[in-house]
Amino acid sequence: MFQSVELSPGDPILSLVEDFKRDDRAQKVNLSIGLYYDEAGHVPQLACIRRAYERLASQQDRPDLYLPMEGLASYRLAVQHLLFGRGSEPVQAGRIATVQTLGGSGALKVGADFLHRYFPQAELWVSNPTWENHISIFEGAGFKTRTYPYFDPATGGVDFEAMLACIRQIPAGHVVLLHPCCHNPTGADLTDEQWDMLVPVLKERKLIPFLDLAYQGLGRSLEEDVYAVRVMVAAGLEFLLSNSFSKVFSLYGDRIGALSVVCPDEGTAERVLSQLKVTVRRNYSSPPVRGAQLVDIVLGDQALSGLWQDEVAAMGARIREMRKKLHEQLVARLPGQDFRYLLEQRGMFSMMKLSPAQVDRLREEHGVYVLRSGRVCMAGLNERNLPPVVEALAAVLA
Numbered sequence: 001m002f003q004s005v006e007l008s009p010g011d012p013i014l015s016l017v018e019d020f021k022r023d024d025r026a027q028k029v030n031l032s033i034g035l036y037y038d039e040a041g042h043v044p045q046l047a048c049i050r051r052a053y054e055r056l057a058s059q060q061d062r063p064d065l066y067l068p069m070e071g072l073a074s075y076r077l078a079v080q081h082l083l084f085g086r087g088s089e090p091v092q093a094g095r096i097a098t099v100q101t102l103g104g105s106g107a108l109k110v111g112a113d114f115l116h117r118y119f120p121q122a123e124l125w126v127s128n129p130t131w132e133n134h135i136s137i138f139e140g141a142g143f144k145t146r147t148y149p150y151f152d153p154a155t156g157g158v159d160f161e162a163m164l165a166c167i168r169q170i171p172a173g174h175v176v177l178l179h180p181c182c183h184n185p186t187g188a189d190l191t192d193e194q195w196d197m198l199v200p201v202l203k204e205r206k207l208i209p210f211l212d213l214a215y216q217g218l219g220r221s222l223e224e225d226v227y228a229v230r231v232m233v234a235a236g237l238e239f240l241l242s243n244s245f246s247k248v249f250s251l252y253g254d255r256i257g258a259l260s261v262v263c264p265d266e267g268t269a270e271r272v273l274s275q276l277k278v279t280v281r282r283n284y285s286s287p288p289v290r291g292a293q294l295v296d297i298v299l300g301d302q303a304l305s306g307l308w309q310d311e312v313a314a315m316g317a318r319i320r321e322m323r324k325k326l327h328e329q330l331v332a333r334l335p336g337q338d339f340r341y342l343l344e345q346r347g348m349f350s351m352m353k354l355s356p357a358q359v360d361r362l363r364e365e366h367g368v369y370v371l372r373s374g375r376v377c378m379a380g381l382n383e384r385n386l387p388p389v390v391e392a393l394a395a396v397l398a
């Protein structure tokens with residue numbers, strides 16, 4: 001029966017990680033996978049999460065029951081406060097439908113299934129390039145996917161004119177997926193002024209915006225990184241917002257995130273929520289409990305929430321510091337080349353100007369692992385591995 005099943009080629013990022021593990025060179029450096037590492041090269045457990053675990057342990061004297069389909073109520077509200085602002089009009093009006101999800105991926109899946117059910121003709125438009133799984137998840141939900149121009153390899157920034165010209169041509173009712181900050185895989189973000197120009201076009205064209213927020217706080221700050229959300233709310237748009245806490249709480253395996261659908265009024269939000277619950281029910285019945293409890297404890301406590309904000313700010317600052325040092329040292333080694341894009345791009349990733357052949361040389365000759373596209377995880381750099389990485393980059397880029 002199953003003999004005709006062909007082998008999946010596997011995920012290129014995860015297979016690179018396997019190659020890295022097998023590599024026995026002492027100086028190897030992994031800048032391929034999207035994990036935040038601290039200065040010591042470890043994926044940290046945040047202090048706020050350690051404290052939340054302690055609190056949980058003192059309260060946990062009963063077995064874990066199933067959560068409702070939509071997740072933990074206090075967590076869902078805390079997410080709305082964080083993403084939209086506690087006193088914001090849509091939160092106060094109760095016109096946002098939020099469900100707890102299995103990370104950001106789960107939010108994308110629930111959103112994609114929901115949209116495909118109600119807008120079966122809609123196609124999904126993603127930036128060129130985007131995180132590969134955006135395409136897989138939406139195609140898995142039945143969507144046809146198309147791309148809009150985005151990254152300009154010449155400048156390392158966004159080709160905003162081409163992007164806007166394309167979006168102006170997208171038929172009404174189609175879904176446009178956007179990264180509010182820390183674009184994966186390029187690190188090239190829209191400026192606030194560009195968001196100001198884009199949002200009226202989305203509105204006028206009657207498109208369905210889907211914001212995917214996986215790195216809030218790692219770009220500029222928690223507040224500045226949701227500028228796009230603020231502009232969309234102010235323009236009165238209806239839109240979807242998926243968010244992931246994997247990176248910013250360092251809770252990868254807990255699979256914790258949320259999907260929020262901003263509706264025109266409370267009644268609509270209630271009906272949308274009921275349908276999101278149906279979608280969850282059909283997929284996995286109800287979400288896991290631990291991650292929601294931990295994030296809820298942190299966000300619901302003033303001291304812990306302040307501690308978390310400091311910890312996220314420190315992660316963002318460390319990434320920016322590594323960008324600065326990498327830039328400085330590359331410019332010193334290769335004075336004729338322009339690396340300003342490293343300073344302008346934001347978040348964990350940068351799309352470096354590396355050909356696949358150069359990427360192969362980095363790995364084979366220097367033990368430095370980056371993605372074939374040239375995506376480099378800046379959050380994997382530290383004072384110790386920076387010198388060999390600079391050495392390797394200088395060698396292949398010379």
Ligand code: PMP
Nearest residue numbers: 034103104105131184214244246
């Ligand atoms: N969206 C983007 C843009 C991402 O980069 C990621 C994580 N790589 C996700 C969503 C998925 O997040 P999670 O790991 O929480 O499922």
